Amino acid sequence: MNSILLNPDHTLSAGQYRLTARQQQHISKVIKAEAGAVLRVGLLNGQMGEGIYEPPSEGFDQNKEISDCGYIHSLNLFRSPPAPLPMVLVMALPRPNMLKRTLHNITAMGVKELYLIHSAKVEKSYWQSPVLQPESIEQCLLEGxxxxxxxLMPKLTFVPRFRPFVEDQLPALLNNKMGLLAHPYKAIRCPVDLQQPCVLALGPEGGWNEFEVEKWLEAGMQAVHLGxxxxxxxxxxxxxxxxxxxx
Amino acid sequence: MNSILLNPDHTLSAGQYRLTARQQQHISKVIKAEAGAVLRVGLLNGQMGEGIYEPPSEGFDQNKEISDCGYIHSLNLFRSPPAPLPMVLVMALPRPNMLKRTLHNITAMGVKELYLIHSAKVEKSYWQSPVLQPESIEQCLLEGxxxxxxxLMPKLTFVPRFRPFVEDQLPALLNNKMGLLAHPYKAIRCPVDLQQPCVLALGPEGGWNEFEVEKWLEAGMQAVHLGxxxxxxxxxxxxxxxxxxxx
Structure with a gap:
């Protein structure tokens, strides 16, 4: 946690933002901040800077309710968040034990538009995983x-049906963007330092199947390989x- | 496991290579290969291609000794391994729970010369971790x-003392190579698609300290940032x- 992301929905009174239990735990156990400490903060979907820490009145107990958390006040926001990556990432839904780490990475690297899509080689059971619950997902994205x-919170959309997405939604997404399909056959070397926005489609373990590859290519995507x-x-x-x- | 790496030390008789318990388990449980199946194999530090699978005579029991594993015979090796990355990676020893994954990644991406070095912000206890045992390390590298x-097995060296390495060993490593220090101060943008070999030094969580940065720069390294x-x-x-x- 290199900055503490404050949520405008958690405003206590004007200019005071309640910490979440996870943030309070980090401040108490890792940063070990005292009352009045200046911490690096950001406002969700807003600017970044510093704020002053006020610990919970009765001390911190990680087993208690969230109302026991401290808050941040006297914000001084003077910096914009880093630039987003100019891309849309469409990814076959990874297996649940990979999903959290992958979402964390994708978010930390600056992807703002992400679709997790079904594919023939995605096991149906992956769609039932508790990791896909909104609270779990939101947690991964916040941590990233x-x-x-x-x-800037990424927009994540689950796409449980492959075909309608590729046939009906993809063409609009590809407008003014280069379409790149990570797939080793009939592929060019993946571009380096791309100077334009892109839609990148990344397959499941074992890759896209033939039908899927054909649909991606029909929609105007270019297959690229990574060596x-x-x-x-x-x-x-x-x-x-x-x-x-x-x- | 996208190919099975056979070890010349595990030769049964000419042209027959005994599988390890880990490989046997993968073949039995994931690939589910039968006797006579053609599998993708490689010879440790040698060529790649295919070989024919012979299962253990009494079936596979993962709790039994390694002598119950099957073997690969009739090798047909027709392909060189992918090109190594032309670089030396010097990395502060990561915390043990990160080390396995990091070694796996580094190996899979093609680094062949790796130094894991002490730094002021590396906790002394990391050096006592069982993950640093040779068998554990070899396993990570093989899996990568x-x-x-x-x-091609990477060469991994542990460097428990920072200063003698940077003062005495680094100059020879830097011969004909660009030295890059991942460090955000006095830094240029990290190169993209570098057309020459390099030595890359990557710090611990929290970064190199001032003394360390000075020593790296004295040795001729250039600080680079990643945004x-x-x-x-x-x-x-x-x-x-x-x-x-x-x-």
Missing amino acids: LEQAKDT ERILKVETVVPALLSRLYPS | LEQAKDT ERILKVETVVPALLSRLYPS
């Missing part, structure tokens, strides 16, 4: 933002985003 | 190679390697 000192090495999803995501849009 | 369909976002070690490694040497 706090890691990267960002404030001979096969990398795990959690490795390939930072590797790909970083080569496309090196910061 | 099998993930990426590579065969405003702060990423976890496990994210920054693939992001950095991929922008320096996109495949």
